Amino acid sequence: MSALSLGSHRPGRLLSLIALRIRREVLEWSGTWWFLLTLVVQAALGPLIGMFVWSAVYPADSYVATYYVTLLLVTVMTESFEQHTFSEKIYDGTISHDLLRPQPVVVDVIGANLAIRIWLTAMGIPLALLAGWAFGVSLSWASVLVAVPLVVLGGVLRFCWVFLLSLTAFWTERVHAIAGFGWTLTSLLGGTIAPLAFLPGPLRDVGQLLPFYPMLGLPADVAAGRVHGLAPVLTGIAMQGVWIAVFAVCAVLLWRAGIRRYTVVGA
Amino acid sequence: MTLLKLFAAGFGRSLRATLTFRVNLLFDIGLSVIGLVASLATVFIVYARTDSLAGWTEAETYVLIGTFQVLSSLKSTFIDPNLAWFPDNAIRRGMLDTFLLQPAPTLFLASLARSTPLSLVQLVLGLGVITLGIVDHGQPPEPAAVLAWIITLAGALAVTWAMGVLLACLAFWAPRLQLDVFYASAWQLGGYPTDIYRRPLRLVLTYLFPLTLIATVPTSTLLDGPRVLVLVSTVAGATVSCLLAVGCWRLGLRRYTGATS
Numbered sequence: 001m002s003a004l005s006l007g008s009h010r011p012g013r014l015l016s017l018i019a020l021r022i023r024r025e026v027l028e029w030s031g032t033w034w035f036l037l038t039l040v041v042q043a044a045l046g047p048l049i050g051m052f053v054w055s056a057v058y059p060a061d062s063y064v065a066t067y068y069v070t071l072l073l074v075t076v077m078t079e080s081f082e083q084h085t086f087s088e089k090i091y092d093g094t095i096s097h098d099l100l101r102p103q104p105v106v107v108d109v110i111g112a113n114l115a116i117r118i119w120l121t122a123m124g125i126p127l128a129l130l131a132g133w134a135f136g137v138s139l140s141w142a143s144v145l146v147a148v149p150l151v152v153l154g155g156v157l158r159f160c161w162v163f164l165l166s167l168t169a170f171w172t173e174r175v176h177a178i179a180g181f182g183w184t185l186t187s188l189l190g191g192t193i194a195p196l197a198f199l200p201g202p203l204r205d206v207g208q209l210l211p212f213y214p215m216l217g218l219p220a221d222v223a224a225g226r227v228h229g230l231a232p233v234l235t236g237i238a239m240q241g242v243w244i245a246v247f248a249v250c251a252v253l254l255w256r257a258g259i260r261r262y263t264v265v266g267a
Numbered sequence: 268m269t270l271l272k273l274f275a276a277g278f279g280r281s282l283r284a285t286l287t288f289r290v291n292l293l294f295d296i297g298l299s300v301i302g303l304v305a306s307l308a309t310v311f312i313v314y315a316r317t318d319s320l321a322g323w324t325e326a327e328t329y330v331l332i333g334t335f336q337v338l339s340s341l342k343s344t345f346i347d348p349n350l351a352w353f354p355d356n357a358i359r360r361g362m363l364d365t366f367l368l369q370p371a372p373t374l375f376l377a378s379l380a381r382s383t384p385l386s387l388v389q390l391v392l393g394l395g396v397i398t399l400g401i402v403d404h405g406q407p408p409e410p411a412a413v414l415a416w417i418i419t420l421a422g423a424l425a426v427t428w429a430m431g432v433l434l435a436c437l438a439f440w441a442p443r444l445q446l447d448v449f450y451a452s453a454w455q456l457g458g459y460p461t462d463i464y465r466r467p468l469r470l471v472l473t474y475l476f477p478l479t480l481i482a483t484v485p486t487s488t489l490l491d492g493p494r495v496l497v498l499v500s501t502v503a504g505a506t507v508s509c510l511l512a513v514g515c516w517r518l519g520l521r522r523y524t525g526a527t528s
Contacts (some may be wrong), residue, residue, distance in 0.1 A: 049459065055463075105510065177294045181301055
């Protein structure tokens, strides 16, 4: 039950374990660079389609292209695939190996997540630069720097959300359908289909309260220079923190319930 | 005829297997509805701010989305279950060896033998959205336009199959090249009017990798009526694509040396 809990382990040791895992995963993924490129295209396509659609609606508004180029980068940098890297281990029983190791199971999940993100970021930056050049986008360094903590927290939030959905693999075989549902919600209310400012009033109000805008749209809006002043940035960070806490608690509860159900056959 | 019988037998077997897992059926219905609602929400959000998107009205875009849903459903039902992870399953793990030993065309067995009937839920929803769009459009299509829509839809499906086979064929030369994730992602580009894309992307998506024509040509045919040039081009394009796919498959098979003993 304590296999997910990080609290009983020394932070230094945990960081070393995560760093080792990242190194191993980065090396493992380096042999599949072509597949990684297709993952980058998959992640970038939503923001690119949004950019084409909204540029057709507002051809003279430079905000559209700036927002979507930053959103492309944020999306690529925060991609999470725990329905593949974690849930599949539940399905094929290999999570048993992780349960026997003297470390929390989530260490390997975090390591794999960060390693994939490192690759996707390295491959996504040239794509974002190309899109930015094609649409004549210019960003201010100040806005980009302010956006850094929001991107980091957005990445943590997105990981927590996808990991939470992936834990449903203990109960159902349809985790990919559930993850697909989560992706649809994130696209609709996170700012991919349309910037939050373009949503109709009630939907915009709901979107501001839910965790999806802080995952993607908020860091992109800050980097694009759309958010002015320190107060909205701090409010956004607080919102990200609250949702991370909510998802983390839910993940621990789901893990405890799920691991009780988990049974495996074989030596 | 033999192929049709094989196809029907495979579909029947898949249908029986699908209906055994009813909770999965509910999940897939739910997911299809959510996906469709998201697509419709996109249209609603866009047209809340404009009357026309690259020359397409809201009603026309509903018909486009419905047509795209119909095509996506047919692709998910009959093409994806066969060609997904083809390089890994068929070439590297040697499933192709099994197909080669069976008394039926290998291309048929590799690309059309299996199906996922649950995905046809999307087709029903797509037809509903097309009806909604046509009612909103205010001009019901002539029977000739509906017939031409079916012909262009069949042509689009043939091109979709051919592109899937061509991408899968690359695995004969580069077995680690896994392009079906790329194809599934790029497929989403077809759900929007061609004219929203800027050059040179528009040219690529029109002539080289004709994803944007797949839904827009049948939709325009249904809404504006049949045009001989469009119909001839569609049939010719579909025939050439299929011949190219069959040719590449045969060339690829000559290179294949088997992965199992």
